[in-house]
Amino acid sequence: MKLRMAIVGCGEIAGYVAFLARFVPRLRITACCDIDPDRASQFARRHRIPAVYSEYDALLDRELLDAVYLAVPHDLHLPMTLKAAEKGKAVLLEKPLARNTAEGQELIRRVSANKVGVNYQYRYDSAAYALARAVQKGELGEIYSIVVQVPWHRERRYFEEASWHRSLERSGGGTLLTQASHFLDWAFWALRDKPQSAMGYTASFAFAVEVETLAHGVVQTQKGTLISIVSSMVCAKEESVSIRVDGQAGSAIYREKPLLTLKFQGVKVKAEKPPLRGFHALQRSLAAFVAWILDDRPYLIPAAEALPALAAVEAIYRSAQTGKRESTIYR
Ligand SMILES: NC(=O)c1ccc[n+]([C@@H]2O[C@H](COP(=O)([O-])OP(=O)(O)OC[C@H]3O[C@@H](n4cnc5c(N)ncnc54)[C@H](O)[C@@H]3O)[C@@H](O)[C@H]2O)c1
Structure with a gap:
């Protein structure tokens, strides 16, 4: 079928x-x-x-x-x-x-x-999947800290050819929502945890747009892990996404480019492979969606699972406005 x-x-x-x-x-x-x-x-x-x-x-x-x-x-x-x-x-x-x-x-x-x-x-990215599974299985011990960097670059045409990106009303937000929410989503899934509160700053450099083009945020989860995220679309030269995870037993560093790499420090971990085959995370996500519908094999991101990332982004945005630490819907 x-x-x-x-x-x-x-x-x-x-x-x-x-x-x-x-x-x-x-x-x-x-x-x-x-x-x-x-x-x-x-x-x-x-x-x-x-x-x-x-x-x-x-x-x-x-x-x-x-x-x-x-x-x-x-x-x-x-x-x-x-x-x-x-x-x-x-x-x-x-x-x-x-x-x-x-x-x-x-x-x-x-x-x-x-x-x-x-x-x-990114939940189906092979290295990000392996890192999330290592965190979920407790290989790094209790997780104290996750640091995510998204140093990306967008040209003028990004806002000109898809003008909805410029509008706060149409997009709901800029780089934090549109780009970095991938990695917040990954982090809450890896931790099997939810964001409790956040603080942040946003700025709108380089383009005359309503949304932020740079955001710095810190999120505290319900279990106490601190997640720090820097998301930019105005880096002069785009660099790789990186994720650093520090736990009580060891650390891990993920980089997407130039080659997808995952390095563990202080612990020996056998990297788990994503549940579906394919040469690209997007392809595996599609294949997993097909398997969900046709075979009832769980897809990793049913709608409710995508809410924590949105809650964290929203709290960072609110904090950037109020200058205060803001609670999320999971307070
Ligand atoms: N998963 C990823 O890595 C990834 C990457 C880029 C974008 N996205 C997401 O994909 C979505 C689209 O982003 P994009 O960059 O492709 O935007 P885009 O502007 O390039 O494409 C959106 C398309 O939707 C069309 N459209 C608008 N209103 C419509 C309507 N009423 N009926 C039918 N079509 C309509 C537009 O004409 C346009 O062609 C966003 O949610 C974005 O965040 C995801």
């Missing part, structure tokens, strides 16, 4: 997903949809997708689908997920879950009968 899925939003990330979908054996991209009809048609031609739509409602009404993949601006995450769920479709929703925790909680409440997954694909 194959999963019939439509791609909704034929922009930046959808191109990678359409390409990688070819390497996921039981997945068929049977339709695509974009509010921009030319973009939708070009995308369909490029990826040999048989049916093309420029209206989401028409796609849901007319096409025989098991699932939709939603790669749209953040303000559409909640309404489009709800529409698909009402029609009984499974949803693979691009991250973040929503613009803020109120929307995220509403989404979780209203789709509880449906399978909705959030594509935080």
Whole structure:
């Protein structure tokens, strides 16, 4: 049996997903949809997708689908997920879950009968997976500290070609929500913990935009671990993401580039492999979503699992406004 899925939003990330979908054996991209009809048609031609739509409602009404993949601006995450769920479709929703925790909680409440997954694909990155499993199995002992750096660079075209990125109303936030939330999501999953409070600063350098292009935050989890995160899209030269984990028994350092590496210090750990095969984390995330829908094998990020990252981001944003330590919804 194959999963019939439509791609909704034929922009930046959808191109990678359409390409990688070819390497996921039981997945068929049977339709695509974009509010921009030319973009939708070009995308369909490029990826040999048989049916093309420029209206989401028409796609849901007319096409025989098991699932939709939603790669749209953040303000559409909640309404489009709800529409698909009402029609009984499974949803693979691009991250973040929503613009803020109120929307995220509403989404979780209203789709509880449906399978909705959030594509935080770093959970399927082989080194990040191995590190998370080592943390979960207690190989590093009690975890005291996680330090994440996301020193990225975005060109002017990032805001010009997808203008919703500029708007706080449409995106809900800048680099912390759009980029660094991947690694906050990873951290709460690795720790099997939730954010309790946070402090942070945000700034908007280099571009005339409403969202932050630089954020520094510290989050304390319910169990007491301190997570420090620096996220930027204004580094003059993009560098690798790094994650440092310090525990009572040992430490670990993850780097994504130039080569994916994971080094343990003070402990010997046999690295666990991700549950699905594939050459890219995004591909494994897609394959895992397919296995969830067709075989009921758990997907690592059902919607409710994506809420802690959103709660942490929201608390950092609030702290940046108030200048105080802010509690999360998990206080
Ligand atoms: N998982 C990842 O690593 C990753 C990477 C990049 C982006 N993303 C996420 O993917 C989502 C999309 O980001 P992007 O960078 O591809 O944005 P984008 O602007 O390049 O693409 C969004 C597309 O949605 C279309 N669209 C807007 N309104 C629509 C509607 N009502 N119906 C149908 N299509 C509509 C736009 O025309 C555009 O083509 C965001 O949630 C973003 O955070 C995830």
